[in-house]
Amino acid sequence: MNPFKRILVPVDGSETSKRALEAAIQLARAMDGQIRVMHAIDQMMYVSGYEATVDLLGTARTWAREALDEAMATVKAAGVACDSLLIDELGPRLGESVAQAARDWRADLIVLGTHGRRGVNRLLLGSGAEQIIRLAPSPVMVIRPTDLA
Template sequence: MYQRILVPVDGSDTSNQALTVAIGLAQAFHGRLRLIHVVAEMGYSTGLEPYGGYSGGLVQAIREAGSRVLADGMALARAADVEADSVLFDEFGGRLGETVADAATEWKADLVVVGTHGRRGLGRLLLGSGAEQIIRLAPVHVLAIRGTSATGEG
């Protein structure tokens, strides 16, 4: 049923739970995964202007952290004997939902599996909802995995 499963990962517990579910689906349907890490919203979350407010060291640290998140996710997929690859998106100034939707279209994904922190009220208003953006913009079905803690933080 689902042969090409796209999984945005950020290294959080909730993201790792979504990855675990995606691995199980890939095993059940003999599918493959594409893990993506998007650092495109840093300007929005830090208040810095896209491109203009980053030092070279910060940009490199962000890329290295994203690469580590992807490597950790790939190790989990390999350990489960699931075919997977990964892509790092670091175009500063882009939006998470748009980047994920574009990646799903380009790769011809059947499903997107994403973790949601379950923020509500002011936290959601201030931080936005990445999962909500993805659900709204994705060109395919989206499975949202809610974190297991009482706070929704994973």
């Protein structure tokens, strides 16, 4: 039995996200698994009372689809089965969105990149990876930036 057949990979287009995707591809190949790449648009885009001269949500959706398309192309080029999920409605925070996506898809593993923020930066900005780890219904593999590895 292969323990990691269904691998969920949250992507945001960052270098650490790309490193996480490469790690997931290696695992999927070894385990004859499949990958679902996902992106959840930050709910801060919906802060009430904020007026912008640009369509922030439309821009965020376009950027998210580009990140998902790039990730899908990478996975397909590696010969691994994959699909994608975009979560763009107002609602749960990032960690909750990823945890729910993992539950809904019955993911065996979540592979994600972290930006490696520490100290005050982590306290001020929060840690998406930490939130995902706390809420995840399945094991989580965290890939750190190359300068911290």
